[in-house]
Amino acid sequence: MSRRTFLQSGLAATAAAAAAPALAATKPAASYTGAEIDERLASGRGLDGLTKADLPTPALLLDLDAFEANVARLRDHTRAAGIALRPHAKTHKCPEIARRQLAAGALGICVATIREAEAMAAAGITGLLITSELAGPEKIRRLLRLAARQPDTMAVTDSLEHAQQLDAAAAAAGQKLNVFLDIDPGSRRTGVTAGEPAKQLARAIMRLPHLALRGVHCYSGASAHVVGFDARRTHSHAAMTPAIATFRDLRAEGLPLEILSGGSTGTYNIDPELKAMTELQCGSYVFMDVDYRRIGGRGGALYDDFASALTVLATVISRNEPKRATIDAGLKAFATDKRFGPDAKDLPGLKYSWGGDEHGILDLAAAPRDVRLGERLEFIVPHCDPNVNLYDRLYCLRGDKVEAVWPVARGYA
Amino acid sequence: MSRRTFLQSGLAATAAAAAAPALAATKPAASYTGAEIDERLASGRGLDGLTKADLPTPALLLDLDAFEANVARLRDHTRAAGIALRPHAKTHKCPEIARRQLAAGALGICVATIREAEAMAAAGITGLLITSELAGPEKIRRLLRLAARQPDTMAVTDSLEHAQQLDAAAAAAGQKLNVFLDIDPGSRRTGVTAGEPAKQLARAIMRLPHLALRGVHCYSGASAHVVGFDARRTHSHAAMTPAIATFRDLRAEGLPLEILSGGSTGTYNIDPELKAMTELQCGSYVFMDVDYRRIGGRGGALYDDFASALTVLATVISRNEPKRATIDAGLKAFATDKRFGPDAKDLPGLKYSWGGDEHGILDLAAAPRDVRLGERLEFIVPHCDPNVNLYDRLYCLRGDKVEAVWPVARGYA
Numbered sequence: 001m002s003r004r005t006f007l008q009s010g011l012a013a014t015a016a017a018a019a020a021p022a023l024a025a026t027k028p029a030a031s032y033t034g035a036e037i038d039e040r041l042a043s044g045r046g047l048d049g050l051t052k053a054d055l056p057t058p059a060l061l062l063d064l065d066a067f068e069a070n071v072a073r074l075r076d077h078t079r080a081a082g083i084a085l086r087p088h089a090k091t092h093k094c095p096e097i098a099r100r101q102l103a104a105g106a107l108g109i110c111v112a113t114i115r116e117a118e119a120m121a122a123a124g125i126t127g128l129l130i131t132s133e134l135a136g137p138e139k140i141r142r143l144l145r146l147a148a149r150q151p152d153t154m155a156v157t158d159s160l161e162h163a164q165q166l167d168a169a170a171a172a173a174g175q176k177l178n179v180f181l182d183i184d185p186g187s188r189r190t191g192v193t194a195g196e197p198a199k200q201l202a203r204a205i206m207r208l209p210h211l212a213l214r215g216v217h218c219y220s221g222a223s224a225h226v227v228g229f230d231a232r233r234t235h236s237h238a239a240m241t242p243a244i245a246t247f248r249d250l251r252a253e254g255l256p257l258e259i260l261s262g263g264s265t266g267t268y269n270i271d272p273e274l275k276a277m278t279e280l281q282c283g284s285y286v287f288m289d290v291d292y293r294r295i296g297g298r299g300g301a302l303y304d305d306f307a308s309a310l311t312v313l314a315t316v317i318s319r320n321e322p323k324r325a326t327i328d329a330g331l332k333a334f335a336t337d338k339r340f341g342p343d344a345k346d347l348p349g350l351k352y353s354w355g356g357d358e359h360g361i362l363d364l365a366a367a368p369r370d371v372r373l374g375e376r377l378e379f380i381v382p383h384c385d386p387n388v389n390l391y392d393r394l395y396c397l398r399g400d401k402v403e404a405v406w407p408v409a410r411g412y413a
Numbered sequence: 414m415s416r417r418t419f420l421q422s423g424l425a426a427t428a429a430a431a432a433a434p435a436l437a438a439t440k441p442a443a444s445y446t447g448a449e450i451d452e453r454l455a456s457g458r459g460l461d462g463l464t465k466a467d468l469p470t471p472a473l474l475l476d477l478d479a480f481e482a483n484v485a486r487l488r489d490h491t492r493a494a495g496i497a498l499r500p501h502a503k504t505h506k507c508p509e510i511a512r513r514q515l516a517a518g519a520l521g522i523c524v525a526t527i528r529e530a531e532a533m534a535a536a537g538i539t540g541l542l543i544t545s546e547l548a549g550p551e552k553i554r555r556l557l558r559l560a561a562r563q564p565d566t567m568a569v570t571d572s573l574e575h576a577q578q579l580d581a582a583a584a585a586a587g588q589k590l591n592v593f594l595d596i597d598p599g600s601r602r603t604g605v606t607a608g609e610p611a612k613q614l615a616r617a618i619m620r621l622p623h624l625a626l627r628g629v630h631c632y633s634g635a636s637a638h639v640v641g642f643d644a645r646r647t648h649s650h651a652a653m654t655p656a657i658a659t660f661r662d663l664r665a666e667g668l669p670l671e672i673l674s675g676g677s678t679g680t681y682n683i684d685p686e687l688k689a690m691t692e693l694q695c696g697s698y699v700f701m702d703v704d705y706r707r708i709g710g711r712g713g714a715l716y717d718d719f720a721s722a723l724t725v726l727a728t729v730i731s732r733n734e735p736k737r738a739t740i741d742a743g744l745k746a747f748a749t750d751k752r753f754g755p756d757a758k759d760l761p762g763l764k765y766s767w768g769g770d771e772h773g774i775l776d777l778a779a780a781p782r783d784v785r786l787g788e789r790l791e792f793i794v795p796h797c798d799p800n801v802n803l804y805d806r807l808y809c810l811r812g813d814k815v816e817a818v819w820p821v822a823r824g825y826a
Contacts, residue, residue, distance in 0.1 A: 031550050031551035031554055032551075033531075033555065033826055034825060034826040035826050054551075056528075056551050056552075056825065056826070057549070057552075057825075058825055112770070112771045113741070113771065115469075118446075132730065132771055132772070133730040133739075134730070135728055135730040135731075135741075135786055135787045136470070136728045136729075136730075136787035136788075136789065137444050137787070138444035138445075138446075138467075138468075138469055138728075139469075139470075139728065142446065142469075158731055158733060159732065159733055159786065161732070161786050162731075162786055165786075165787070184733070188734070188737065188774075189731070189739055189768050189769065189772050189774065190730065190731040190733075190739055190772070191731075191733070193733075315549045315551075315552065316548065316549075317545065317547070317548040317549075317552075317603065318548075318571055318572070318575075318603040318604075319572065319574070320571060320597070320603075320604070320605060321601070326546075326602055326603055328526070328545070328548075328552075331748065331750050331799045332799050332802045333825075335744065335748075337749065337767060354750060355602050356602065356634055357525070357798045357799050357802075358503065358526065359545070359602055359603070361601075361602065373548055373572065373574050373575055373578075374548045374549035374578070375549075376549065385745075385770045386744045386745050386770050389745045389770075389803070390802070390803075390824065391824060391825065392824055392825075392826075411803065411804060411805055412447060412469060412470075412804065412805075413447040413448045413469070
């Protein structure tokens, strides 16, 4: 059942009028469902004064002031550092955010999956670099279809077998496909080993007639979250140095490599020091999360170079003990792969712990004030990328006012 | 951008014909995208011989033989045990599965959220018990709207303040709302304490004119995954006994409590021993997962009373080391809150480890055979409920043939 079907079923209209007086007595907010908000927008009625208090929970909120400041800050930084920016959309999966990143000077957008690439392309986003190998007939078919429409699309490859498959498919489709040599930064996830193995692969790719070798991709995800600025710098330099040497050697050999792409929000002010990478592919800087805040910045233990712009709005649903409350946001509302959960945005000292798939437990012992049954609280997400992937919409707030609703191309399609 | 918009953009049509020959050479499968499959179904063309090999990855697969056997097995068990069944749809969020559970004799369906309740109601599912407190004006408005359409809908409450809010809203809407007393099984998540606090609340609810107290809800999520059958039995009996005593005392006082609902897939053959609960609310039995398989059954260390019916289909995307491969399924494809990841379905000994948001790492050292670049592998999900919530569709397989595609009412709306 789609949202539209649900609304058309007439359920939306039946008892709303009858229920309204009771709610008016409690709170004058309109309190829409997400489907009703979609319907308002689809029918051209606009958001008409919608505020945070009207939103259903759990809801994913974007603080536009913080988001815009983050976009401007990385733009200014990369300009000053003399490095280009191709931000990673795996973080946000949101064409509207990609548009704003391009408007702020980004020369393209990175994506992790063919689904993200298709969503961005359909929204008119160009300069796509797909940073993970697309293998198997289904993915390669979709890649070539996309590249036929947007010839500046770039894919990565890390083995001769894979490159040959891309070349054969491109040949059959009568296309020439842009590829990057994907070099392993030492994490053994994807990528060919730097040095001789990478050079041999690069030379082999040069002999494949339907591939155009454009650059080197080397993303050290393991460096991004190293705690402590100096330790992170050491880790990232060690991870990137072999790829940089390979890139330089291959250019010295005459291979037409133009781009060396890598870097993360954790290393945005570390990687440019190497004076070798041509572009950064930071993603999380637009949102930030608990995980990034704790890695430490150049100046101290809290990494606050970028502002926390992404939160989940939740409701207190049970309040049976003096110092404990339960909210309607658990593992289906907050994604995690670490032990820590979300941080309360405006209540320092309030401690969240996981309460299962649908619930979170709040420990109020050290919170600055009590919370009420039915009250709504905002939480900074633990890990922004998979957290965004749980939601279909970003509610974009200016203060408490909902200024826009941006669709998220989440999941797989 | 919706899937429809994406398809209408014309991208779907452009290069598909051109790319086809190369793919035909590699594999004759049609290899559709999820959006193309949706489009086929929407246009009435049907699935037309679609097989597992045609599906995009990552994809969520349901083995229909295993699923149907699971539904039949719990039906037979509850009939033999003389206990009713109101299966929990938080696991599947899929109206079609709820329909099949009702067809197999379930007397209704449990849901955890108002969004799930609305999705089920829109599909004609009745007998809904919403097992988590709905608090705050937005949720209460939606609850009353639903109950106006389906007066047999039941909500839970665990405090006088909450019950009074429900009563006031029902009064203003001119409705009488069915409620359950939610009793805490000791996990301090939701629920009033059994014994005197619960009895006082029950008596207070009886004085609220727009609420009809129908039963007691007591779900011990903490019992469900206790490892070892005897330990689990001890845990569940201890958790349920106070609620059962409270239920009996209140009935002895003359309160019109008809239903005592609780139980999980972990305790389906434990709770009926107590001869007190009137219905079970098992959810995971339809799918099973790695987490449930390891809790141990009555007969041994593997809990295999129900078959593993839910898998994720993934593709090998990098193959650069002899005993190691990378697949396109990480934290956005498999949900976890525990350390363990998914289990390979057909390759015992193959070990999965997390490789970030988009990747999984396969250790092949103990696997029975090698895997190829581009090959597709199936994995039993770590934890079924939040895993289903990552996907929009269940591809339902009979052997390798795709027999149906069932929408999942995932996320929040």
